[in-house]
Amino acid sequence: MPRRELSRPQQIVDWLVAWMCYDALIGSEFERTHGWHVNLLPTSVLKEFPEGWEGRAARRIYGNITVVVPAPGDILAPKLRRNEPRDRAHAEWAKQVGIA
Helix, strand or coil: CCHHHCCCHHHHHHHHHHHHHHCCCCCCHHHHHHCCCCCCCCHHHHCCCCCCHHHHCEEEEECCEEEEECCHHHHHHHHHHHCCHHHHHHHHHHHHCCCC
């Protein structure tokens, strides 16, 4: 991000988190090595999670970054409301592997 566009401290934090997580997105070398990926969720998606989701989420701190992993049922809730074929397939897979 060009320096002239950074006018608020939160912009810098947001940009750094996005930059660090970019290397761990779906299909990345990180995912191939470690078996998981980073999916940055915007606030608008978090607002669609069921009430109390934060209390059910797992948290782990890596240096200055806190990773928050919502419970499977909380992740599936907005998908099931959207009800697209890919969302139904995701829910079915979660049931088959025993996480939902």
